[in-house]
Amino acid sequence: MKINTHHFGEIEFTEENVLKFENGLLGFEALKQYLLLKTDNELFYWLNSIDEPDISLPVIGVRLIDENYPEEQENEAFGIVNLNKDPLKITVNMKAPVYINQDKKTGFQKILDNDRFFIDYKLFVE
């Protein structure tokens, strides 16, 4: 199978690479299949929709930011990154993490409804 992506051009993948989000992402419930793509930039992954290949979200492993971030069994937590030309304005959504199980190829998004986690957490400091 093939999709055309903004960042990586045409990508070929097999069924085994597909991450299945049973409930989609919050607000994007209809999009249930994604690829998790790694770049040469070591910080971000890209969560690329297969159903709508134009939808591609940079994500970062939240453990890099917070060692005590809530875990979900067998899942790795990622935060959706809001990019900006000014890197100091790049933010991470720590409030609604995307949990991915890379062995079972499943994922889901969840809201941590408390004051500890920010929806626009600044990724970098000078």
Place this chain on the structure above:
Amino acid sequence: MLILTRKVNEEIKIGSDISFKIISISENQVKIGVSAPMGVQILRAELYEKVKETTVDAIQSSKEVVELPKLKVNKVRK
């Protein structure tokens, strides 16, 4: 939309396993208890909308070309 009138301590059921109970009422606030099975996420609607908006923004800004200079990751302190 179905509109029901309830008093304090009265409940509304949706299906067999989700229920809402009116806990208290004041002038402009209602306290509601929600019971639902594990795995059903219960959210204030505005928070859901905010998360959705943030994701829409992230999709839009995902095409920005960003140079990442040597900046430190802003770690959460223990």
